[in-house]
Amino acid sequence: MGHFSKSKGKRGERELAGELARVLGVTARRGQQFQGSPDSPDVVTNIPNIHIECKRTERFRLYEALAQAVEDAGDRKIPLVCHRQNQQPWVVVLRLDDLKSLVSILHENINRNHETDPAEYRSPPDSY
Numbered sequence: 001m002g003h004f005s006k007s008k009g010k011r012g013e014r015e016l017a018g019e020l021a022r023v024l025g026v027t028a029r030r031g032q033q034f035q036g037s038p039d040s041p042d043v044v045t046n047i048p049n050i051h052i053e054c055k056r057t058e059r060f061r062l063y064e065a066l067a068q069a070v071e072d073a074g075d076r077k078i079p080l081v082c083h084r085q086n087q088q089p090w091v092v093v094l095r096l097d098d099l100k101s102l103v104s105i106l107h108e109n110i111n112r113n114h115e116t117d118p119a120e121y122r123s124p125p126d127s128y
Contacts, residue, residue, distance in 0.1 A: 012056025
């Protein structure tokens with residue numbers, strides 16, 4: 001993978017973290033820079049039991065991306081793939097069988113976040 005692709009991926013992860021913080025009111029940040037292992041999620045949030053894979057590419061390979069997220073998530077986390085092409089909005093891909101569990105987790109988490117100060121859930125600035 002070339003330098004431009006890696007840079008675009010990092011920018012995509014930072015952008016996605018900001019969007020998740022904005023839309024869901026959660027804390028979110030790039031995962032690799034903090035966790036350091038190749039199988040760590042691309043974006044870390046305070047939502048429990050989800051694994052987020054970020055794909056910021058023009059040629060999206062849905063099932064390959066989902067397979068990577070499923071493998072990295074293990075048995076205990078819900079794998080999510082967030083994707084965006086240039087000039088397009090972010091979309092989320094997940095297995096239909098995981099939808100009910102995800103909705104339940106999000107409902108519980110969003111309710112908990114509304115009981116706290118929203119300023120606490122802004123995405124922190126990037127360290128670089």
